[in-house]
Amino acid sequence: MDTIKDYVQKNKERFLNELIDLLKIPSVSADSAYSQDVIDTANAVKASLEKAGCDFVEICDTPGYPIVYGEKIIDKNLPTVLVYGHYDVQPPDPLDLWTSPPFEPVIKKTDLHPDGAIFARGACDDKGQMYMHVKALEYMVQTNNLPCNVKFMIEGEEEVGSASLSWFVERNQEKLKNDVILISDTGMISNTQPSITTGLRGLSYVEVEVTGPNRDLHSGLYGGAVANPINVLAKMIASLHDENNHITIPGFYDKVEELSDAERAEMAKAPFSLEAYKKALDLNDIYGEKGYTTNERNSIRPTLDVNGIWGGYTGEGAKTVIASKAYAKISMRLVPNQDWHEITELFTKHFESIAPSGVTVKVKPHHGGQGYVTPIDSIGYQAAAKAYNESFGVQPIPVRSGGSIPIVALFEKELKSKTILMGFGLDSDAIHSPNEHFGVFNYLKGIETIPLFYKYFVELFKVK
């Protein structure tokens, strides 16, 4: 019988080409111009699950984009793994910064990926990492190594808040019943030091609009005499952080879990070079909340960032105008115990309260999600650790990620099971950025590691 290593080697080219075909479809969920492509991607995922060996696959309609559900039930008495992933991708802009078109995947070598990496929007987040599970299933089915039942739930709105997925999960608890949820939508420290994400930050994403005069005005005739919505918006945004970069929204930190010195010391053990970090981003210095290290700032601390701002004349040349309106998209990363609905309310109340007279302010909540922490004593975590250890030959390190997968907290609430975050990407893979890529090594290593998780999970489950 083939070992997984042999199987991956034998099918390497096909595995890469199948993923490349999937990456060619621009499934940008944030932009309705791509809606047909998002649907086409769902259908491609359905076909791939059938081909991989699911007994039953369906496209489930939702109020938004469909969810692809697939399953292979081999024995009702065996445990069930629910695989979650998403087939939608982030918008590709700014396009001019891509060295190759975002939806024309190419394999190029990089310093960190000497075997080459697939460059395309969604290569790592999340088509590539999701497709590893499809190919792992194919292997287990083809070689009779599937030790338990498996279910797939692949959604198309992760990049815009997973609204339809919550709707779907709330209505399909029985269908989605499982013993552990497996997700590959995070990263690891490096290709020589695997890690398992045990914490995720929550998210609150809002859009704000500041309105001054009822029309754009000549800045000469009105400049200095009316509130300029852009200047006002800048002042309001600036006031959201104090001189120590603490967030000034009243009540914002009330429920933030403060880690013990011991826990912080444990975290500090993860290999990290500030010099390399700054060099990779061409930064002369870092920046952030006083009293915390870089790794703490982007994992155990909540943050507030403007993700986009616009107003007035942004074209070529000069226009002496005072805009009627100015806008910003603002997101807050939250830590466990911060409730995103509550934070969104606190933000809205505060932001409206600091608007000076002379302007009106609107806050429109976009979406959000709760933070999450995986217990490292769960059999799911232990099975994942054994799997990485066997395929990489190194014990994985548990790490807290700064990112958010809003749906994970909902899974625990609705499906009563723990989520294991087996990520194979690297921070340098530029997800959400131009030139997103995913290492060929990482892709194949993921396919190789996943069946080991199934094996150890079922073993540990039986002795439980």
Add this chain to the structure above:
Amino acid sequence: MDTIKDYVQKNKERFLNELIDLLKIPSVSADSAYSQDVIDTANAVKASLEKAGCDFVEICDTPGYPIVYGEKIIDKNLPTVLVYGHYDVQPPDPLDLWTSPPFEPVIKKTDLHPDGAIFARGACDDKGQMYMHVKALEYMVQTNNLPCNVKFMIEGEEEVGSASLSWFVERNQEKLKNDVILISDTGMISNTQPSITTGLRGLSYVEVEVTGPNRDLHSGLYGGAVANPINVLAKMIASLHDENNHITIPGFYDKVEELSDAERAEMAKAPFSLEAYKKALDLNDIYGEKGYTTNERNSIRPTLDVNGIWGGYTGEGAKTVIASKAYAKISMRLVPNQDWHEITELFTKHFESIAPSGVTVKVKPHHGGQGYVTPIDSIGYQAAAKAYNESFGVQPIPVRSGGSIPIVALFEKELKSKTILMGFGLDSDAIHSPNEHFGVFNYLKGIETIPLFYKYFVELFKVK
């Protein structure tokens, strides 16, 4: 012999249709996409000057857009009036706020313009006001009422800083020799209370760029750990005004002329209703520098306004990104004695100095110009006052405008003559905004008033 009133009545329809044809050409000097249209407009202006009776008209090449020069010299011993205007217009965006397309002129009635107003970009600023002078010349030539020599200099880069005009003026002092410069590119208080602009603000226009990380980053993985260029730009912009809305740039106010209480009391006599002002703009309150009235804030005080800002994701939906770069276009209105080169330097030095470590800042000066004041005891001002008084039946009031015509200070320096600003627009004409318009009454009244200026100027010149 026709009086000007009769002549205007008889030719009213044609005067309107000729202007409408000129307004159909989108001569947007700020956007190179329109460059052919700008050239076409110069040729249309040349043709109109020939038709109106100039003996000599030429398109003068410059490093930028051409200048249309025309003249009618009737007697070397008589004084010469130099008419200046511009045939370029502001960009029309935001297009969606126009009630009719900016380059498809239509005449619509408004509360302030019961006889109708021409709605089009450039209707008032400055094609409409410039064309009044062409039609006034036609009248004076057709009816043998031209009492002196006249020269026209109509440029195509006023909305982007008149760089080529300075170049042209410096090289053609002899050709442009004149006894008074006449410009209609300003407004008046109302159709029942004419006014003459005796002061203009200077301008310094810059574009700033803040760069953080070398690529867009995932706000979850990096949020809170690196300087976000948008948040930083907001903080820097916010810091440019203090809590009293004074500008914080060191040295900014050093040369600002402080008006005496007497002068301020004189200014305060101009009819002004704060309630009407707020109502016209749908503002619940005004805003501005502490210690000054609205009319002082937008005329005798320097200001700083952001005219445009952009960075990060501004499309539909949500994108959790930290942008690599953020940008703003910032303009400062200056008062007499403030040198725009010096202010641009002060701004640049200060803005670079307040950049926190973790970002780099670039300041790119766009253009600028000096402020200007017209002495009301000059014969030019007196002739203009008599002309308005006769055509409106009301004595005009001298006012300081908040706007800038950067070239006026240069005219005085290079051509050694005073500029008279005979404006016929209203503040409510929405120049630089969507739905710019120019009253039919104002257009025709301008054509009627201008020949009276010539008449009185020559009379006063002879007795001088």
